[in-house]
């Protein structure tokens with residue numbers, strides 16, 4: 001988890017909640033993961049409530065599809081913004097948050113608050129560098145190949161229609177959110193970077209393909 005100063009990303013009605021507690025689990029997003037993320041959000045909320053701070057929990061990704069009131073809050077704030085502001089990763093050429101240690105396999109939840117936490121150092125530029133593995137191998141051609149930067153928030157990265165059309169066309173993927181190749185092929189997702197020597201590149205992973 002990390003704390004982000006999300007002031008520039010807030011709409012007027014929630015501008016006072018300018019700190020984001022960004023929570024990630026290194027687990028596939030399934031019902032158990034969602035339950036754990038919600039539990040962790042509740043721990044944070046209890047802490048904030050006991051101290052008189054205001055808060056707003058943004059539900060974990062797949063929880064937005066249920067019919068609860070809280071799921072309607074999903075659209076208010078983006079987990080990716082909380083994660084990058086909290087220094088937990090950058091937006092990769094696959095359109096997902098890439099964490100240096102765990103890649104793009106993390107599942108996310110966010111709690112916004114007015115508690116005056118000291119924010120972590122944000123990440124504001126892509127660190128994908130010259131790598132374009134996900135772009136080259138995406139079977140639907142959905143990935144544009146652009147490097148993300150906070151300075152150009154509307155720069156296209158993923159053609160979501162192309163990604164969805166592949167899911168529609170291939171019945172093997174219908175039970176899954178998408179084909180997932182751009183997650184699994186990412187070198188950052190394919191090794192525990194805690195074990196990587198300083199300065200070592202991820203070339204070993206590309207050679208293993």
Ligand code: SF4
Pocket residue numbers: 094137138139140141142143158162163164166178179180181182183
């Ligand atoms: S999920 Fe599959 S089709 Fe969609 S962007 Fe990733 S690699 Fe491409």
Ligand code: SF4
Pocket residue numbers: 092093094095098127128131132133134135185186187188
């Ligand atoms: S595969 Fe390479 S270009 Fe794609 S998100 Fe991972 S590091 Fe970035």
